[in-house]
Amino acid sequence: xxxxxxxxxxxxxxxxxxxxxxxxxxxxxxxxxxxxxxxxxxxxxxxxxxxxxxxxxxxxxxxxxxxxxxxxxxxxxxxxxxxxxxxxxxxxxxxxxxxxxxxxxxxxxxxxxxxxxxxxxxxxxxxxxxxxx
Amino acid sequence: xxxxxxxxxxxxxxxxxxxxxxxxxxxxxxxxxxxxxxxxxxxxxxxxxxxxxxxxxxxxxxxxxxxxxxxxxxxxxxxxxxxxxxxxxxxxxxxxxxxxxxxxxxxxxxxxxxxxxxxxxxxxxxxxxxxxxxxxxxxxxxxxxxxxxxxxxxxxxxxxxxxxxxxxxxxxxxxxxxxxxxxxxxxxxxxxxxxxxxxxxxxxxxxxxxxxxxxxxxxxxxx
Numbered sequence: 001x002x003x004x005x006x007x008x009x010x011x012x013x014x015x016x017x018x019x020x021x022x023x024x025x026x027x028x029x030x031x032x033x034x035x036x037x038x039x040x041x042x043x044x045x046x047x048x049x050x051x052x053x054x055x056x057x058x059x060x061x062x063x064x065x066x067x068x069x070x071x072x073x074x075x076x077x078x079x080x081x082x083x084x085x086x087x088x089x090x091x092x093x094x095x096x097x098x099x100x101x102x103x104x105x106x107x108x109x110x111x112x113x114x115x116x117x118x119x120x121x122x123x124x125x126x127x128x129x130x131x132x133x
Numbered sequence: 134x135x136x137x138x139x140x141x142x143x144x145x146x147x148x149x150x151x152x153x154x155x156x157x158x159x160x161x162x163x164x165x166x167x168x169x170x171x172x173x174x175x176x177x178x179x180x181x182x183x184x185x186x187x188x189x190x191x192x193x194x195x196x197x198x199x200x201x202x203x204x205x206x207x208x209x210x211x212x213x214x215x216x217x218x219x220x221x222x223x224x225x226x227x228x229x230x231x232x233x234x235x236x237x238x239x240x241x242x243x244x245x246x247x248x249x250x251x252x253x254x255x256x257x258x259x260x261x262x263x264x265x266x267x268x269x270x271x272x273x274x275x276x277x278x279x280x281x282x283x284x285x286x287x288x289x290x291x292x293x294x295x296x297x298x299x300x301x302x303x304x305x306x307x308x309x310x311x312x313x314x315x316x317x318x319x320x321x322x323x324x325x326x327x328x329x330x331x332x333x334x335x336x337x338x339x340x341x342x343x344x345x346x347x348x349x350x351x352x353x354x355x356x
Contacts, residue, residue, distance in 0.1 A: 037228045045232055047270040086270065089224045089307075 019104060019116040026105025029098055033091060034106070042110035048086050050079040053110045062114065065107075066099050066122040067129030096122045163345050165317075165325040169296065190322040191216075191294055196252070196281035199264040204250075204279050206322065213346050214248040215339070216316045217330060218292050218299050220255035221267040225306045226313040230330035231271055234315070238278050240340055246347060249278040252292070254299045254309050256285045296327065315339055319346055 031040065037049040044051035052058070057079055058065065072090035076083055094102075100119040107114025169189030175182060191206065198204045215237060219227040234249055241247035253259035259267075264280040283291075285301075292299040295316045302310040317326035317339060326342050328335040 036225060039232070045228055046235075046272040048231075048267070049228065087222070 015116055018118075019108070022101045022104035022116065023108060025098075026101035026103070027109075029094075029102050030105050033094070034102065042106065047082060047084065050077060050082075050084040051110075052106050053112070054079045055112050058107060058112055058114055063125050064129070065103055065117075066096075066125045069099050069102060070094060070126060071129065096126060099126075164349055165319075165342055165346055168324040168327065188321075188323045189294075191291070191318055191324070194283075194287070194291055196283040196287070197261055198282075199261055199268050199280045200276075201261040204281055208279075209248055209250070209318070209322075211320060212246050212248040213320060213325075213343065213350075214250050214318050215343075216250045216252070216295050216297075216318060217314065218252045218254050218288075218295075218297050218311050220253050220307065220309055221259050221263055222255065223307045223309070226331050230313050230315065233330050233333070233336040234278070235271060235273070236336065237315075237340060237343070238273065241343070242275070242277070244277075246350070247277065247343065251278065251280045252288050253280065253282055254288055254292070254301075254311055256283065256288055296324065317342060317346065320350065 034052075038044055038052050039049075042052035044053075061068075068088065070091055073088040076085040078084075097119045100117050100122045103114070103117040103122065106112065107117055167188050171186050171188050174185045174187045176185065177183075193206045195203055195205045215234065217230055217234065219230055221227075231251075234251070237247075238249060253264060259282055261282055264282060268278070268280050289299055292311075295314075295318075297312050297314050297316065299309065299311040301308065304310075313330040315328045315330040315336070316324055317328070319325050325346055326339065328339040328342075330336065
């Protein structure tokens with residue numbers, strides 16, 4: 001039991017380290033790719049660009065987030081009870097890993113608590129939305 | 134950050150910076166430098182030869198604003214104003230510039246001596262209706278901040294006069310290459326400052342300089 005517990009601890013520790021790495025890499029990518037519109041604190045801009053502080057939205061849309069980042073968004077959204085219909089441009093050059101970095105950063109900043117978003121998770125969700133894009 | 138691939142702009146920037154440094158040494162004077170080209174004009178007054186300086190000014194213009202109303206240089210005659218060049222679907226520096234101009238608007242809301250003039254360089258897509266939607270979504274109220282639409286020739290032509298580089302370029306994000314300067318113009322249409330609209334510190338400097346410029350018109354001083 002003690003062995004299993006210590007192995008699990010080690011795994012958790014490893015994931016925490018990975019999460020911290022993704023978070024740091026995501027922070028700099030966010031600054032160059034996202035912050036212009038969404039603000040450096042994820043505050044958004046008026047009714048033009050939505051804030052990234054709606055924790056419930058991020059939580060329920062988790063599977064869609066990689067697709068939104070990669071392929072952009074062309075439909076109306078309701079975030080924090082406000083409607084947003086400005087088109088979000090696609091970011092086709094971002095790799096799965098870079099998207100995981102960004103989502104780990106956004107998902108664990110600005111009051112959000114999404115936990116670690118792995119490259120594998122991003123790859124799975126992107127496969128599902130690639131069919132519709 | 135604004136793309137700075139214009140040599141003359143670099144030289145101009147050095148000139149501006151040197152003026153700013155010079156300006157720092159002139160405490161208590163509280164006047165802004167006059168930027169751009171200048172030429173001496175010699176004329177005869179009361180039989181004496183005097184030399185005056187002719188400063189670069191913004192020429193006359195006529196554009197259509199977000200309410201589909203014609204806006205001309207005359208509408209800015211009694212105001213100092215901040216000019217910039219942007220487009221509504223810009224994915225790069227424009228949102229930050231707009232956010233910062235919103236700070237300027239909020240500071241001077243209701244002050245008729247202060248205006249903002251944003252020129253769209255996407256002359257095909259950014260019709261008055263599109264500009265109106267953008268202004269509304271940004272939360273702009275009143276008519277202090279004008280968003281204008283014009284022909285490509287007129288908009289790009291006047292960008293030159295403000296010493297801002299703008300060009301259609303399929304390779305650039307969103308299809309246009311341009312600089313993010315906020316240009317401060319006085320009531321005589323002379324350029325009094327150029328600030329990086331994506332840099333918080335420079336935008337703070339802009340607002341300080343606007344106070345100084347407004348101060349120049351207080352108390353009946355000469356222009």
